[in-house]
Amino acid sequence: GAEGVKAALRYLDFRGPYTSLLGRLIEYLWLEEVGEVITKVYGHESPKELVAGFAKYVVEEARKGDAVANEILEGVAREIAVALKAGMELAGAP
Numbered sequence: 001g002a003e004g005v006k007a008a009l010r011y012l013d014f015r016g017p018y019t020s021l022l023g024r025l026i027e028y029l030w031l032e033e034v035g036e037v038i039t040k041v042y043g044h045e046s047p048k049e050l051v052a053g054f055a056k057y058v059v060e061e062a063r064k065g066d067a068v069a070n071e072i073l074e075g076v077a078r079e080i081a082v083a084l085k086a087g088m089e090l091a092g093a094p
Contacts, residue, residue: 007068
């Protein structure tokens, strides 16, 4: 979720490529203006839970073909694979 939020905001301030995640973020947080993101997130009773909930929209946009969302999911998959491999090595698995 956090990576999706970051990607949407990077596009907004011209630091990243186009992503449909920006529109989804606006819908998800019920924003009237994009500048309200910080207020909405940190004003929420559970900011981490709110941001994590955005992950499902990253998956949905990846399925629709959004390149940025796909890159996020590929990165997460790589991290999971590395963590599993490290765990297996620590457990002594071949």
